[in-house]
Each structure stands twice: as structure tokens, then as C-alpha cells.
Amino acid sequence: MKKYHIETYGCEMNKAESAAMEATLREHGWERSPEEDAQLVLLNTCTVRTTAENRAWNRIHQLSARKKERGFVLAVVGCMAEQHKGAIQKKAPGVDYVLGTFQKQSFGLMLDIISKGQRIEVLEETPTYVFDASHHEPGAFRSFVPIMHGCNNFCSYCIVPYVRGREVSRNPADILHEIDQLEDLGVREITLLGQNVNSYRWEADGQVLNFPGLLRMIAGHLDNRHAIARGAPADPRQFGGRIGWIRFLTSHPKDLSSELVEAIVDNPIFCRHIHLPFQSGSNAVLAAMNRKYTREEYICLVEKLRKEMPELTLSTDILVGFPGETEEDLDETLDLMRRVRFSYAFMYHFNTREGTPAARMPNKTPDKVKKQRLARVIALQKEITASLMEERIGQTDEVLIEDISKRSSKEVLARTTRDEMVVFAASQKRIGHFARVRLLSVAGNTFRGEEV
Ligand code: SF4
CATH class of the missing domain: 3.30.750.210 (Transcription Regulator spoIIAA)
Structure with missing residues (x-):
């Protein structure tokens, strides 16, 4: 059986695309294996966040060098491959194939060619994105x-x-x-x-x-x-x-x-959970970000959602340290967080992405200030999450059981409809089933509960 190894960097979209690539690999007779046994190593990359891109670059260099020790085919796919095709081929000569997001239809062809021990030089692009x-x-x-x-x-x-x-x-x-x-x-x-x-x-x-x-x-x-x-x-x-x-x-x-x-x-x-990125609570920063809404419109939208669905939880993305962001702008972000009370947030500080308009903006926020502001945002979100969780104690909710608890094989880890994690006593046979659970206490970012 031919063996492949895949690593995914970046967002949920990339994870879904990796799952689709794995389905194609299985159809072509490949089976997943550890990297050291694989004849094909795939890196599914993302260029949206600097951290994911840096991690992918490190792995590209590492694996490209490793090809001197053993023979395998190295392919870099995904949106980083789309953007940095030339640079990847130049900086990491061990990479055999670089497939952007518009070359998906060539993926199966590439697998067949690799199986025959051959090589293909040109991989076709499609004019529009093809869904798997x-x-x-x-x-x-x-x-x-x-x-x-x-x-x-x-x-x-x-x-x-x-x-x-x-x-x-x-x-x-x-x-x-x-x-x-x-x-x-x-x-x-x-x-x-x-x-x-x-x-x-x-x-x-x-x-x-x-x-x-x-x-x-x-x-x-x-x-x-x-x-x-x-x-x-x-x-x-x-x-x-x-x-x-x-x-x-x-x-x-x-x-x-x-x-x-x-x-x-x-x-x-x-x-009853919506992820609704707000990015900044300042209208000046939102305009500079080209987000096309104001803080007032965002708050009004949240009020409407909560009026129609009082049980709804909201999570968000927050980007601090945008070029030109002042202390007053940050205060408005903190104020919006206090008003909305998100159950959780993905919080980042601004990093320049070459090729975007923000990369050319003046008044970059110094690194030290960005980090301090991010720390304030994270501290406030921690407080809000903790107080929202306290308010949930005693309530019951429907959950989907996802896994065995890390602490005990007699307990399972489940997720509520509102996207909260709960641990409670149940057989692992119930994984993948729905249950109803009363929330009893809080341990970190997870509830402890009991089935009702
Ligand atoms: S909505 Fe804005 S942040 Fe989201 S993917 Fe589009 S351009 Fe990027």
C-alpha cells in the first residue's frame, strides 16, 4: 500500500480541504502513515496568519533538507503555495510539487503520476475554484x-x-x-x-x-x-x-x-452560537480596516440577535495594534467587549501581511505596545468568560459527546449547542451521541456536569 503523511497549517477551511485531499488519497489507494514511512509528504499551508505561514516555512525547509537522507515526494499545497509558488521552488529545491488552490483538479493526476514513479512538470490551473x-x-x-x-x-x-x-x-x-x-x-x-x-x-x-x-x-x-x-x-x-x-x-x-x-x-x-468577528470597537480603526460597519451597527446587530434568541452565545475575533490605533481606540474595543460579553474570542495583534493595503499604512504600532494592548484584551476576555460561565451553573443544555475526557476514561468530553465544553460521567460508547447535561461547576474553560 502506498503511504502518505499530511500536515495542515491554518484555518478550518484548510482542515476541511485536508480532509477532502485525504478522501482523494484513499480513493487512489493511499494510506496515512507517520512521516518517516511516507512516500508522499503533503504540507497544506495557509498564508492568512503570519504564525501559520512561519510554521509552514520551517517545515518546508526541514523536509526539503530531509530529502537528502531518504527518498519521498514532497508537495506543498494550499493558499501559501498559491501566493509564494516561485519563492518556495527557489528557496526549497527539495519541494517536488507546489499546488495552489486553483490546481485542485490536478491533485488526482499528481497522485497517479507519483504512483507510477513518474514526474509531471505542468499542473493545470482551473479558472474558478473547484469544490471537493x-x-x-x-x-x-x-x-x-x-x-x-x-x-x-x-x-x-x-x-x-x-x-x-x-x-x-x-x-x-x-x-x-x-x-x-x-x-x-x-x-x-x-x-x-x-x-x-x-x-x-x-x-x-x-x-x-x-x-x-x-x-x-x-x-x-x-x-x-x-x-x-x-x-x-x-x-x-x-x-x-x-x-x-x-x-x-x-x-x-x-x-x-x-x-x-x-x-x-x-x-x-x-x-445557538454564532462566531461574529468585530475586530475593533473604534469606528476610526474599523474604517481603516475597511470592515464596512460601525461599532453602533455591530452593537445594534447583537441586540437584535439577543432579542430573538436570548440563549445565543457569541464569539469573536479581535485584532489590536492596527496602524494608527490609539489608546482611546483600544478603550473602545474594551468597552465593546464589556457590552457584548463574548463567550470566547480569538485575539491577535496586527502583523504586516505583504501585499495588503495595511502593509503600506503609516503609523505602525510599536511591537511592545501591541503586546501590551493584546495582554489587556486577553485579560478582559478571561474575566468575561469566567463570569459568563459562573452564570451558567445550574442550567441544563443539550450536548454532543465528542471524546473521552483526558482525566478519566469513565468521563466524556462534550460540547453544548452554545459551543461550551462539558465533562461528565458517561461510557465512551456514547461518543457521537446527544445527551442532556446539567452544568455543575467550572474548571478552567470547561464545565463539569451531570447527565439528566
Ligand atoms: S471578510 Fe475580511 S477578514 Fe474575512 S476573509 Fe474576507 S477580507 Fe479577510
């Missing part, structure tokens, strides 16, 4: 389903529109087909994935399907499917499990419409 057919990992009960790719927003600090291209939405028939396949394989929770899912748009026969429409279509489709399954004799090979939860990632605040809120409210299959 399957993102299922064997045994997984949570899965990503990409629904769109690329971004048209051009936030001034972000490289995504340049390396992943403009927005392309996936055919809804293909989305439903993949969801059905995943359900048949036992998946219980799916996350609809895209850089900006709220701007999903599919046009056919003079009709436009937007993101709220897609959500309603998926919810209705699953309702029908589950009704049919309930009426049919149970056949686990045909109906491995029920998708009970749907999440989506990532939402841009400017595109989160009232129509979308209604679609979520009307369909309890959508989890």
Missing part, C-alpha cells in the same frame, strides 16, 4: 461542508481575497448531496464553511438562493429525510445517524441580515 466532493474523515461524527470559497470584502489587513480569490458559491444540490452522504456515514453535526458564509449566493433559472434561503433549504431537506427515516425500517447501513446540529462559520457582521436571523430562529437545528 467529500470531506468525510472515517469515523468522524462532526464534519465540515464548504458552501462558498474566497472573499470580496478586501479588509485592508487580510490576504484572503488575493490568495483565495473572489467569492464562489457551491451548487446547493451538491451541498445537499454531501450532507446526505455524511449523515449516512454517521455524522451528527455539520459546520457550513466559507470565508464569509453570509454572502452565499447561487443563481440558476432566474432564481437567486441566498444564505438564509440555503439554511431553510437544508433544514427542510433534513426534516423530510428524518421523517422518511422514522417511517422506514431501521437499516444502519443506509441511515447511520441523524444530523441534529448545524453550525456555520464565518459570518461577516455587515451581511448578517434580519432574514438570516429569522431562518435561524425558525429552525432549532441551527446551534
Whole structure:
């Protein structure tokens, strides 16, 4: 059996693309192995964040040098490969293939050629992004389903529109087909994935399907499917499990419409958690970031969401130390955090991404100041998370059991619909099942609970 090893750097989108590449590898007769046994080593890279890019560069150099010790094929794929193709080939001559995001259709061809011990010089590009057919990992009960790719927003600090291209939405028939396949394989929770899912748009026969429409279509489709399954004799090979939860990632605040809120409210299959990056609480910084909303509009949106769904939790991304950011701007960010009370946040300080408008902006914030500001943001978020968790003690919620607890094999780790982690006593046979749990206490960022 031919053996491959894959490493993934970067975001959820990259993880989903790695899962799809692994599905293709399996179809072509490859099996996963540790790096030292692999005939093919794949690095799926991301250039969106400096840290992920630096880690990928380190591995490229390390593996490129290792090829002097043993023979294997080294391929670099993903959006870093798209942006730095020439530089990778020049700086790391051991790399055999560099495949950008628009060369996916060449991936299978590359595998066949490698299997024959041959080499291909030119890998075709496709004019638009091609969605993979399957993102299922064997045994997984949570899965990503990409629904769109690329971004048209051009936030001034972000490289995504340049390396992943403009927005392309996936055919809804293909989305439903993949969801059905995943359900048949036992998946219980799916996350609809895209850089900006709220701007999903599919046009056919003079009709436009937007993101709220897609959500309603998926919810209705699953309702029908589950009704049919309930009426049919149970056949686990045909109906491995029920998708009970749907999440989506990532939402841009400017595109989160009232129509979308209604679609979520009307369909309890959508989890009561939304990741809604706000980046900065200062209108001056938001304008410089080209985010196309104000702090007032963001707060108003949060109020509307909470009015319609009081149980909803929100998480966010916060970027501090943007060029020109003042202490007053940072105070506005801290103020917005206190008002909204996010359950958790991904917090970063600004790093220059070459090729973006922000890279050319004056008034860069000194490193020391960026780090100090980030520390203040992290400290406040810790306080907010802790106080929100305290308020949850005594409440019950539905959870999906994900894993065995690290501390005891008699306990399991589960996630609530509101994206909180809970540990409670249960058999590991229950992994992949839903349960109802009372939250009893807090240990770090995890609840301890009991099944009810
Ligand atoms: S919305 Fe902005 S931050 Fe998000 S991917 Fe698009 S350009 Fe980047």
C-alpha cells in the first residue's frame, strides 16, 4: 500500500480541504502513515496568519533538507503555495510539487503520476475554484461542508481575497448531496464553511438562493429525510445517524441580515452560537480596516440577535495594534467587549501581511505596545468568560459527546449547542451521541456536569 503523511497549517477551511485531499488519497489507494514511512509528504499551508505561514516555512525547509537522507515526494499545497509558488521552488529545491488552490483538479493526476514513479512538470490551473466532493474523515461524527470559497470584502489587513480569490458559491444540490452522504456515514453535526458564509449566493433559472434561503433549504431537506427515516425500517447501513446540529462559520457582521436571523430562529437545528468577528470597537480603526460597519451597527446587530434568541452565545475575533490605533481606540474595543460579553474570542495583534493595503499604512504600532494592548484584551476576555460561565451553573443544555475526557476514561468530553465544553460521567460508547447535561461547576474553560 502506498503511504502518505499530511500536515495542515491554518484555518478550518484548510482542515476541511485536508480532509477532502485525504478522501482523494484513499480513493487512489493511499494510506496515512507517520512521516518517516511516507512516500508522499503533503504540507497544506495557509498564508492568512503570519504564525501559520512561519510554521509552514520551517517545515518546508526541514523536509526539503530531509530529502537528502531518504527518498519521498514532497508537495506543498494550499493558499501559501498559491501566493509564494516561485519563492518556495527557489528557496526549497527539495519541494517536488507546489499546488495552489486553483490546481485542485490536478491533485488526482499528481497522485497517479507519483504512483507510477513518474514526474509531471505542468499542473493545470482551473479558472474558478473547484469544490471537493467529500470531506468525510472515517469515523468522524462532526464534519465540515464548504458552501462558498474566497472573499470580496478586501479588509485592508487580510490576504484572503488575493490568495483565495473572489467569492464562489457551491451548487446547493451538491451541498445537499454531501450532507446526505455524511449523515449516512454517521455524522451528527455539520459546520457550513466559507470565508464569509453570509454572502452565499447561487443563481440558476432566474432564481437567486441566498444564505438564509440555503439554511431553510437544508433544514427542510433534513426534516423530510428524518421523517422518511422514522417511517422506514431501521437499516444502519443506509441511515447511520441523524444530523441534529448545524453550525456555520464565518459570518461577516455587515451581511448578517434580519432574514438570516429569522431562518435561524425558525429552525432549532441551527446551534445557538454564532462566531461574529468585530475586530475593533473604534469606528476610526474599523474604517481603516475597511470592515464596512460601525461599532453602533455591530452593537445594534447583537441586540437584535439577543432579542430573538436570548440563549445565543457569541464569539469573536479581535485584532489590536492596527496602524494608527490609539489608546482611546483600544478603550473602545474594551468597552465593546464589556457590552457584548463574548463567550470566547480569538485575539491577535496586527502583523504586516505583504501585499495588503495595511502593509503600506503609516503609523505602525510599536511591537511592545501591541503586546501590551493584546495582554489587556486577553485579560478582559478571561474575566468575561469566567463570569459568563459562573452564570451558567445550574442550567441544563443539550450536548454532543465528542471524546473521552483526558482525566478519566469513565468521563466524556462534550460540547453544548452554545459551543461550551462539558465533562461528565458517561461510557465512551456514547461518543457521537446527544445527551442532556446539567452544568455543575467550572474548571478552567470547561464545565463539569451531570447527565439528566
Ligand atoms: S471578510 Fe475580511 S477578514 Fe474575512 S476573509 Fe474576507 S477580507 Fe479577510
